[in-house]
Every structure is written in structure tokens, then in C-alpha cells.
Amino acid sequence: MQYIRSHVLICAGTGCTSSGCKSVEQAMRAEIERLGLTKEVKIVQTGCFGFCKIGPIVMIYPEGSFYCYVKPEDAADLAQQHLLKGRLVERLLYRDVQNPKPTAFFTDIGFYKKQYRVALANCGAIDAENIEEYIGVDGYQALARVVSSMTPAEVIHTVKASGLRGRGGGGFSTGLKWEFAAKALGAVKYVVCNADEGDPGAFMDRSILEGDPHSVIEAMAIAGYAIGARQGYVYVRAEYPIAVHRLSIAIEQARKLGILGQGVFGSTFGFDISIRLGAGAFVCGEETALLASIEGKRGMPKPRPPYPAIKGLWDKPTLINNVETFANIPQIILRGPEWFASMGTENSKGTKVFALAGNINNTGLVEVPMGTTLREIVYDIGGGIPDNRAFKACQTGGPSGGCLPAALLDTPVDYDSLTAVGSMMGSGGLIVMDENTCMVDVARFFLEFTQDESCGKCVPCREGTKRMLEILEDITKGHGTAADIDLLEELSVTIKGASLCGLGQTAPNPVLASLRFFRDEFNAHIQDKKCPAGVCQELLTFSIIPEKCKGCTLCKKVCPVNAIAGAVKTVHTIDTAKCIKCGACIPKCPFKAIVR
């Protein structure tokens, strides 16, 4: 056996691919070859490390040294200093925003300290394109155990006992779902993996498929065994080319080893998986729309009941779970349901992956035990808000969730607590907003999204979200009236109560939550025709505070429409009729004399 003394793990997730990990990898390879280290150093392209903001990320084992913002020209240093001479390359080590001292080891980084990786356990740790690496971390042991020594009922019992709930947003008990599908009558059944991740900014499922596709394949086969299905489908967005590529490789490798196909592990149980590409419609994340899309029809939801577990794909009993849900399954089987249930809160067991985004220092992917508070995620893991600006809100649940204010930062993140405060868990998008965010504008943004993504089938969602958007647009433009708030609330009741699918039933949530927690901002827009955050252009008036203005003319020079008048060393004025509110003058003023 070849002796490898160092492993160079290069993140090859979508984030690091965008920031240039491919050329880093090539440069590292060339450098290692040049130094004659090819026999003792192995380069591994892994899935996502989660800390996307500081990519491309290179981690070197056995030390666990964590290098960030690595460029191809850094390869020489990394190879010569770290790999050849055993010295840390300090300038590439991670530095915390609050603490400029470099952190040598990844376990010491605040971003990772409070995380606990179950679903993401292998992301960033193994080469996703090599099934042996997965097998090396106990991969496919759970499936082997299931087909060789467990009955389907025992498998379902284990999943139920773990307390795992659907990670796609609904939070329905996974074990119960499996049980329904298992009990449904029918010789032909299907297992479907929902990888149609659509929340703006969310990329949990993509990262799992990119970094650990075998865990999903293994879990689907286990599910197939449990419910009596022989065929699985992964419905994944075509915009996830890396995920699709690695998943295809993984399926092929599993087939070659007899893990997929007829007679899994030589047993009488047969299972295979096909990939179906989605065209990126948000609504196709809704299970009945997803099934319609797999069937080759327009992706539109159907009324439930009947639920897919009874009548799903091609009218056959179908089990649908999302990627993250599946990724938990092998470990639940291997480590036992008690282990899984020991994490989290009373009704929300295990961990949850979040995509941290927005006005936050450490953007990226994090996995935390259920019950971790928003504050811990935002400040301890996320590193707080850039430039120490004030926190205003954090949004969970994507277009189905809501914005929660600072007062609720100590809310534990679990299904029930988030629902109780008017938001929801959703699939795991977590967007942080600072003081410069206008909450009316954010509500408008989400309604614009749902209106765009509404399939157009049912009236409340199709027409209702359009009218809510129209009203919100009016408010952000200063045309709002007091009656608008009532109308928004009334429409929300109609849309939530009467829409056909989850998309519509949750579409008003961003507005309702904002009306609950940030009503004063709505009032400011409607009554005072002011946008307190200074975002809504139509409501801004730029003016110069005479006491502060020194007449330096800097603002006048930068104004693109000559709206600022005033001679040198005399107080300047802004002609609001001419002003286009571009804001170019504000940063130019050394005396902070311009306000909006």
C-alpha cells in the first residue's frame, strides 16, 4: 500500500469552484510534481467546507491546517513551506474578523466550533467522486446491515424512533411518511429524492449532493427496502451541474459494485436510481408538482389528499424526502435512533443545515443541533454583522418564512419555536439583515419572488400574491394608504386559507411577520412617506445640513445631474426636482452634511 503522509483537501463545491479552486488545484498539482512529492502527498477534491465566503479553501491533513482565499500563485508557498518544510503559511491562515490573530487549525475557528455535522459529515472530508472514500468512512454499511439483518418494519421503527422530521420545510415525521408508503397497497412503488432546492440563497442540498452523493443513494436504497420500492428518482435542478455530475458518477459506481441494481449486496432486494433534471421552477419543490414534472407534465401541484404515499408518481405509492433528510438516514441506522434523538429539542431531533447569507461576516453553510439559538448562529458562528452595524432582522424559511426582530434572537431554532413566532424552519435559508435594510422592501422582494414562481393554477396564489405585491410596491413608492394594511391582511387570510399548495399557503408569511414585528416601518412609509432605512428611492429626499456644510464642492463635482448648487466655501443646496437620488454625493461629503 502506498504511504501518503499528507492529504491536501481542496474544496470543489460550487462556491469555491466559482472563486477559482480549479486553477488552485492545478497549480498545487504542478507544484507537488515539481517538488517530487507526488508519492507522499495526495490531492483530494472534496465537497463544500461550508465557509464559502473565504474560498477557495485548502485544508492540509494530518495537521488540519485551514487555508483560505488561496490563489494559484499561493501554491508554491503551500507546497514548499507547508508540505516540504512543515511550516504553516501564516498569511493564508484564517483570521477572525474580531481577532486578527491567525487560527492554525480548523477546529479553533469560531465558524466551526458550535457546529455539529451529521448531514454534512462527509462534505469537505472525502472525494465525492470516489466510492471507496465513502466506503472508507463506513459508507454503505447501513444499507448492508439493513438488507442483511433488518426487516422493513424494523427499519421504519428505527427511523420513527429517531424523531427525524422532513428537512425540506414541512417538518413531517419521516418515519411516519415511510410507514404510510410501506402500508400503501401496490406492487410498484417509488422512492423520490427532492433535490429541487429553490429558496433564494439556499444551497444545503446542492452541497450534500456535491460533497456526499453516496449518502443520499444509500438512504434511498434503505428507503426502497423499507417501503418495498425497486426504483428511485432524484429530481435535481439542472442549474446544479456539479451536483448532477457527481451524483451520476456515484450512481454508476454503486451499480458497478452491486450496491444498486438487481440484488443489492447479493440479497433478493433490488433497487436502482435515475436522475431527472428540473428546469428550475420553485414550485417543483412542492411534492405533487415535482411528481408531475417527473411524469413529463407541467410542474403544477395537485390537491392532496390523496397523498403521494398513497397515489404518487404514475399513481403509484411514492415516498418523497428531500436530500438533507436522506443524508441523515445512514447514520441513524449505524449509530442508532437514540444517538440521533439525543440531539436537538423535544420535538425537533438531530441537526439542521442552514445557508447563512445577507449582512453577516461568515456567509456559508452551517450545521447545528436543533435548539441552537438564532443569536448563536448569527454571532458565534456567523461572526456578527459587518462593520458592527446593528442587527435588524433575520429571515428563515425563505419565501415561506418571516423576518424575526432582534428581540427574538434567543429563539431556539426548531420547527415549533419558529412557527410559533410567525416564521418557519423551511429548508434552511437564513438571511441576516442589518439596520440599512427596509423591511417593507424585503417583504416586497419575497412577494415578487412568489408571484414570479407561482404556477398560476389556483386563484388565491396567482392573483392574490400579485395584488399583495402591487400594494407593497405602492407603499414603497409612497402611494400607500391606511386601508392598504387591512387589505394586505385580508388578502393574506384568503391566500393562506384557500391556496392549493404550500407555496400559496405560506406566501403571505413574509408580509404577515413583518407587519407583526416591523409595523412602524410600514406606518412610516404610509403616513410619513418616509423610508427609515433609506432604501425606497421614491421616498428619499436628499438635503444638506447647512451647519455642517463647509462648501468644499466635492458633492457638487460628483453629482451626475448637476442638482447641487453653491459656490466654494458657501453652504451648498440640493435641487430636489433635479436630484435622481443616486446617493453618489453622500460618501463624498467629508463632513457628513448630506442626509436622506
Next chain:
Amino acid sequence: MERIKLTIDGAPVEVDPGSTVLDAARKAGVHVPTLCFHPELRLEGSCRLCVVEIEGMQSLAASCVYPASSGMRVRTNSEVVRKTRKSIVELLLANHPQDCLVCPRHGTCELQEVSHQLGVRKVRFKNDARALAQDQSSVAVVRDPNKCILCGRCIRICEQVQKVSAIGLAGRGSKAVVTTPFGHGLAEGPCVACGQCIKVCPVAALKEADATEQTWRALSDPTLHTVVQVAPAVRAALGEEFGMRPGALVTEKLVTSLRKLGFNQVFDTQFGADLTIVEEGHELLRRLNESKHLPLITSCSPGWVKYAEHFCPEMLEHLSTCKSPQQMLGALVKTYYAEKIGVMPSNIFHVAIMPCTAKKFEASRPEMGRDGVRDVDAVLTTRELAAMLKEAGIDFANLPDSEFDLPLGMSSGAGGIFGVTGGVTEAVLRSVTELKTGKELEEIEFQGVRGFAGVREAVIALNGMTLKVAIVNSLGQAEKLLKKVKQGEAEYHFIEIMGCPSGCIGGGGQPFSKDPEIKHKRAAALYRQDHMKRVRKSHENPAIRELYRTFIGDPNGEKAHALLHTHYHARPRY
């Protein structure tokens, strides 16, 4: 299975297993408003107007799709239910054109009806009715996307019942529209012009291409000799438009009304039907003798013919080459009749009143005329005729009776039952058995081929051989049957295919009706007419005999082929 017991607004109701909450509510006597729901179509649950409150459920349930279950407690008129329904109608009205007073569906519009029922008195949103172009490419069906409320009934009937899928949904959110493949217009796609979409459209988003203007112009043109023919199914339905009971047979009033409109001659399409039977009967006997191109498939339904040209061109040689009754009569009007009265065919304006929109397409086919003269110049639907009669101020229900003009107005009872599924088969059997056996039929009514089942089969003993026939109504049923025939799973000598469910009485040009028994009532009228006729077999129609003796010569002969037969050609779908 055990019956389901639930309560609707506190009142106990029992329904059969498989029933929906809407079924239960209707059984309890509650009129729950609906729009996307249609009794003949697969459930959709998209308009959400039928929402109700079910105890224990978080959100409201669309009653048309929600299965009833025992112990359920349903509220159909709670505050939130009423408000929600109103709000849904308000949302629909907000982007609907506000031109009810000049809308063709004024009075028969279901959106108008629910708005009125629910007491919607104002719309609080900006009206932004769209200004999309109407699709006028088809000679039969016009689409007005601006009026469309996206209930999807047209899409479902086209896809599920007719298996044509000429229209579908495109675009998302509030930009979603019902449209044709690639937005190319109905005429460019596989639309068979059956008009079933019009019949199920709750608003004026679908309507027939107007032929009334052209007809009015012809009627007031003194240089034109105007001739009209009326299809059998029209007389069984027109009365509904004038408040008469469904199923009233209004033949004689209809003739009077057409004279009042100013037509010079009023002929009966049933004469054309008798002629079709004689020609098609001989054609069948010939094919049976030669064992060639069997089964013979009827060709009098123009929607079916166009369907065959688009979807099963390999079956075209099985289609009877006989023209439809409309076009046979059309050819005679412009030849036989024109010669008889000594008028140039180009000076005759020939209008056909049909229960059908596809007849508009059929009349426009280039084969259907000669020397640049159309055999049928305009086709009016039953609805269009009703509109003209109303416009003319004719008090239809109180008109005196009068008779069709001769000779092209004389018909047998067999020609009349053409208007209902199975009728052509029965008419053919009445003639063919006598022609083949030379003996008079003892039992003239072939009850075995009657009824409304999608596919019906019968075996008739015919002078030593057994004649196997099949009858289908709707194109979806035709697709299923033809698949079996093509795969050799079923063998027939004769197949009757009517493009519309229940045949011409359920045609795309018939009056809008909400009567669930309507097809039975209209069919009964035609069977009643048959029963009352002195002559009940096509080949015994004296005017038909006279025609062959003095003008056409032999059935299926040279002249017959020139005037009464046609040919078909494959058409692309897209």
C-alpha cells in the same frame, strides 16, 4: 362499502364512499359556488371558490376535491368561508374586462353568476384587464385570452375527453395563459374544431367564429337566393334558448322561424343524412364483398375526420368516402336544386344550422365546392341561430308550425337519429339489412346500439354473416378503440365515431346547459321524432328515390362519386 355519514352546517348527510365534500354539500341542499369544477371533467381544485371549513383542519378545503369522510363536520357558510369566496371573485374580476354589457356570454357567464350570488359589490384592486390579441386563426373557434379566468376546463376537456391537447397552460404566476403550441394559433395546431372547449368555458374566452354577420348580409341581399338546412340535433335543443323545456322538439317552429328570418327555402339536413345512409350502406356492402378496408369508419363527424387526419393518418383509408349530410345536401343545393330552379349556383347563398363548430371547418375545406363556388356558404351554430332569432325579435316559443320545403326537406326517421350517438349505425343497419336480405325488417329499432356508454359493441346477423359493429362517442374513446383495432385486439366491420360526447346533441355549437340529464332529454326528442315518422328507413325516403332516378343514377356510381364522395389527407400536428 359503508356509507359515509357527516354533517354539513350541522345537518347530517349520508353519501356513498368516494364522494367529495361538494357532493355531500349538494346533497344537503347547499349550493356551493364553483368555477373550475365541471361534472364531466377530472377534478382540478384550482379556482378554490368552493372552499369550506372542515373542523380540525388548519386551512380551508376545496370541497370539489376533498374526499368526504365519516364524522366530518363541515361549515359551508362561516364568515371566513364567505369572505374568502368573495375575495377570490374580487381577485378574478380585478383583471377581467369590465364589458359585461356587450359580452357574448352576458347572461350565461358563470363568473357573472357567482359574483352576483356572492354579492360582490366592489373590486378594491386596480383593473388591469389584459389586452392580448384574440386568436382568430381558426375558422371555427375563437379564443379571447383576456376573458380567460384560467379555470382549465377547456384544457381538460381537450386533453382528457378529446385527447387532442390543442391548448395548454404556459407562463407562470399572473402571467400564466391558456395558449396553443408555440403560440401559433389554433389553426396551426391539431385543434379539430369540435368546440367542446367552448361548451365548458364558463366565460367568453372561447366562442365560435361568428357567421351571423355574413348571414344577415346575405339575407338582405336581393340578388341572392337564400337556402338553409337544419341538422337534426338543432331541433332537439334550440327551444332551450327560448325558455322551453329541455328536450322539446321544435322542428315546425324552427322552420317557421327560418322563413321569418327571410330564407327562401328551408331544407332538412336529415335529407342529406338519408342520402349518406344509402351511399354509405352501399359502400359497406361493397367493402364487405371485397373484404377491403374494413372496418369501415363513418365520416359524418367533421371533428373526428380532422382528428383522424392529424392523429391517425394510417387509418384514413378506412374512413367512408361519403361526404357528411351537410356537404351532400350542400352539393345538391348547388347542382340538383340550382338546375331545378334555374339559378346560377353562385347566386345561391346556402346556410347550414349545425350543433357543431367543426362543421364551419368542414364547409371551408377546399374539396367542398366546385368552380369556385362553396357548397355551404355559412355555418351557424344552434347558439348563433338563437342569437339571430332574438335579434330579429321572433317570439319563438309562440310561433305557428310549418313544414320543410320539398324535395330536399323530406326525410326519414333514420336521418333524424343521426344526431345522437349510435344513430348512424342504427340507420345504416335499417337499410343494409334490408338491402342485403331483400326482406323487410321485423324490428326496426336496434336498441342494442343505443345509449351513451363511451364504447358500445353489437353483433348483427346479416344474411348468413355476422356484422360486428362498434360505436364510440368522443375522440378520447375513439383513440382507445382504434388502438385496439390497430393492435388486432378487436375486429369490426363497421365503426361509428362521433367526435363529441353523446354525439351531435352534445355538439360544440349547442346551447349552454347545466341540466345533468340534458343528453337524455335531447336524445329522447330525436327518437320521438323517429317514432312519429311515417318513413323510418333512409332508402325508403321517396325524395331520395326520386333523386337517384332522375339525377344521380346508381348509389356509389359515377355521379355519386363526383358529388357525394370526398377524400382525406394527413395533416401535421404542429
